[in-house]
Amino acid sequence: MKNLLATKWGIIVVGIVIGVIASLLQLWGNPANMGICVACFVRDITGALGLHRAPVVQYLRPEIIGFVLGSFGAAYLFREFKPRVGSAPLVRFILGVFAMIGALMFLGCPWRALLRLAGGDWNAILGLLGLAFGIWIGTRFLKSGYNLGATHKTHTSVGWIFPVIMAGFLVLMLFNPKIAGEPQSGILFYSVEGPGSMHAPLIVSLFFGLVIGFLAQKSRFCTMGAIRDLILFKQTHLFSGIVGLAIAAFVTNLLVNQFNPGFAGQPVAHSMHFWNFAGMTLAGLAFALAGGCPGRQLFLSGEGDGDAAIFVIGMVAGAAFAHNFGLASSPAGATPAGMVAFVIGLAACLLIGFTMRDKI
Amino acid sequence: MDNIINARGLSCPQPVIMTVNEIKKVKNGTIVIMVDTDTAKENVSRASKAQGWEIANVEPEEDGYRVTITKED
Numbered sequence: 001m002k003n004l005l006a007t008k009w010g011i012i013v014v015g016i017v018i019g020v021i022a023s024l025l026q027l028w029g030n031p032a033n034m035g036i037c038v039a040c041f042v043r044d045i046t047g048a049l050g051l052h053r054a055p056v057v058q059y060l061r062p063e064i065i066g067f068v069l070g071s072f073g074a075a076y077l078f079r080e081f082k083p084r085v086g087s088a089p090l091v092r093f094i095l096g097v098f099a100m101i102g103a104l105m106f107l108g109c110p111w112r113a114l115l116r117l118a119g120g121d122w123n124a125i126l127g128l129l130g131l132a133f134g135i136w137i138g139t140r141f142l143k144s145g146y147n148l149g150a151t152h153k154t155h156t157s158v159g160w161i162f163p164v165i166m167a168g169f170l171v172l173m174l175f176n177p178k179i180a181g182e183p184q185s186g187i188l189f190y191s192v193e194g195p196g197s198m199h200a201p202l203i204v205s206l207f208f209g210l211v212i213g214f215l216a217q218k219s220r221f222c223t224m225g226a227i228r229d230l231i232l233f234k235q236t237h238l239f240s241g242i243v244g245l246a247i248a249a250f251v252t253n254l255l256v257n258q259f260n261p262g263f264a265g266q267p268v269a270h271s272m273h274f275w276n277f278a279g280m281t282l283a284g285l286a287f288a289l290a291g292g293c294p295g296r297q298l299f300l301s302g303e304g305d306g307d308a309a310i311f312v313i314g315m316v317a318g319a320a321f322a323h324n325f326g327l328a329s330s331p332a333g334a335t336p337a338g339m340v341a342f343v344i345g346l347a348a349c350l351l352i353g354f355t356m357r358d359k360i
Numbered sequence: 361m362d363n364i365i366n367a368r369g370l371s372c373p374q375p376v377i378m379t380v381n382e383i384k385k386v387k388n389g390t391i392v393i394m395v396d397t398d399t400a401k402e403n404v405s406r407a408s409k410a411q412g413w414e415i416a417n418v419e420p421e422e423d424g425y426r427v428t429i430t431k432e433d
Contacts, residue, residue, distance in 0.1 A: 006402050080398050082423075087371060142377060150369030153396075153423060220399050225372065232373065233380065233407060291371045307371075 005219040008240060014219040015244025021208045022115050022245075023252035025063075028200035032258070032267035033119035035249070036063055036212070037112035038294035039103035039283075040268075042312065043319035043328075044196050045169070048188050051316065052323035055183060056194025060173050062202050064298065065166045066209015071217035071302025072163040073210070078218065083159030085306035088148040091352055092290055092307050096314020098345035099286035099294065101321065104328040105279025105338050106130070107269055109294045110223035110287075113280065114242060116269065118249035120261035126273045130280030132227050137281075138288020139232045141353035146289065148356060151307060159304030162312070173202065195268050217299045224284065224293035268331065275334035278342055285349045363389070367404070368396040368424055375400040376407045379429075383411050388431040390416070396424035405429075 004010050022035030034040055040057070047058030075081040103109050106127045108116060113131060116124035138146075176186035183192050191197040199205060215221070219241070226238035253259040263271050270276070287293050290311050292300060297315075300308035322328040327338040365382055367375035375395050382391050391413075395401050401424075405415050408429040417428040 003398070003402065078398075082397060084369070087369070142373065147370070147374055151371065152369060220402070228373065233376065233410070235407070235410060237406060291373070305371075 003218065005215060008237060011219050011221060011237060011241035012244040014215045014221050015241035016248040017215060018111075018212055018221070019118070019245040019248030019250075020252050021212060022111070023118070023249045023256065023258060025200050025205070025208060026258060027256050028204055029198055030200050030205075031195040031198045033116040033121055034108070034112055034195065034268060035115055037108050037115070038064070038067075038298065039100060039109035039315070040107070040112060040195070042294065042315045043100070043104060043322070046316050046319040047196060047323070048190065050187075050189050051320040053189075054323040054328075055196075056191050057196040057323070058189040058191045059196045059199055060169055060188060061199070062170065062173070062206040063209035063212075065170050066206050066211075067213040067216070067295065067298040068163055068166040068302040070210035070213020070215075071299040072213075074214040074217040075303035080217075081159060081304050083154045083156050083304040083306070084151040085154050085158060087151040087307045088356070089307055089310045091148055091356065092311045093314040093317070094348060095286045095290040095352070096297075096311040097318035097321065098348055099283045099290070099311075100315040100318025101327055101338070101341050101345055102134075102279045102282030102284075102286060103294070104319065104322045105334055105342060106276050106283070107329055109283070110242075111245075111293070111295055114223070114246045115249050116266070118246050119253050120259045121266040121269055122261065122263045123266060123269050123271055123273070123276050126276040127280040130277035131284040132231075133277070134281040134284020134286075135224060135227045135288045136231055137285050138353070139228055141289065141357070142228075142232065145357040146353055147358045151305070154306070158306055161306070162301040162309040170206070213299060213302060216295065217303055220296075221299075222293050222296040224287040225296065227284075228288055270329055270331055270333040272329075272333045275329065275339070275342075279329070279334070282342055282345045282349065285346070285353075289349060289352055362428075363391045365391065365393045367400060368394050370400075372399060372403060376403050379404050379407055380411065383408070383413060388433050390428060390430045393427045393429070394424065395427065401425045401427060
């Protein structure tokens with residue numbers, strides 16, 4: 001059977017669907033210009049579990065659970081579920097950590113960068129330029145033989161681990177539901193104020209998470225791949241998907257009055273141009289070296305890729321470091337500790353790029 | 361003799377990079393690329409077509425596919 005979603009129009013339609021859903025999720029309660037943000041939402045999950053204690057960003061985002069389980073369902077339905085592990089997991093963990101630290105310096109993953117742009121937040125331009133620059137550095141490494149090595153087929157149950165963890169999170173949420181005005185319910189933390197307190201109803205978030213997970217698995221939607229393939233192969237296939245996302249979110253924002261152009265006073269954003277650029281350069285490089293944006297890593301985790309799951313767990317660790325050590329930016333701007341972490345992260349990623357090459 | 365590339369187990373974009381490198385090396389003829397995921401199969405096919413090569417055959421085999429691409433002189 002031909003995979004319609006992996007055709008040019010297929011990927012554009014998937015991008016449009018994601019853009020519209022993201023914009024509507026904001027209307028239904030998610031934070032502004034953050035209908036979907038994989039980095040922010042993984043950070044919120046980290047907080048909900050108490051692995052960091054920043055009170056404004058704690059919520060066990062059902063969209064993320066939906067992404068993994070939707071992809072898991074699609075992979076099983078289309079016989080693409082392939083349990084595999086063993087391509088430099090420790091390196092992928094480290095890349096996940098620094099990808100998250102870079103993304104939280106900018107305040108968003110590539111998806112949110114597009115959504116911020118579509119909402120009129122011009123600071124996103126710096127972030128997207130930084131992202132492209134980071135990915136460009138990554139393509140130089142790819143061209144000179146950078147390779148983390150092959151994965152190996154493994155037991156079916158190994159591929160189930162990450163989806164089962166996500167299903168477990170959902171169960172946790174059902175047994176520890178949000179209590180209005182309370183910062184904690186049973187073992188889970190819930191923000192009372194700030195972005196973590198803003199969310200669409202659980203069932204809505206979960207449903208659309210599942211839809212996106214399903215479509216994205218089948219279409220291979222990837223924001224990092226979009227820019228990478230454009231630079232590396234001059235291929236516009238994946239890129240047309242992210243253009244679809246941005247335009248669809250922009251049009252939907254216009255229709256529901258969510259478009260507010262400008263640099264200053266943008267929601268969950270700051271205007272330190274250099275650090276917006278730098279944060280996403282670090283994130284972009286880490287994504288390129290790991291072979292996928294945070295969203296793609298979730299979808300791959302759902303189809304049995306244990307190394308992608310390790311990257312996601314690295315992002316959880318990165319989010320914990322980012323908030324426990326004061327590395328994450330806030331609307332007030334980037335932090336001095338964050339700047340130090342940026343330098344360390346960039347050095348680590350460059351070292352990975354330079355030393356992990358095949359001879360060609 | 362066919363040129364065979366074993367890109368099994370390698371994640372995106374390695375199979376495409378290997379294919380494009382081989383295409384640049386041999387200029388024309390037949391190349392067989394072994395991949396283990398549907399994503400890699402699609403990416404390799406798309407990239408080969410973009411380089412002006414034809415997809416002669418996609419043969420499912422145990423744990424993956426054997427993609428044969430050709431280009432005449």
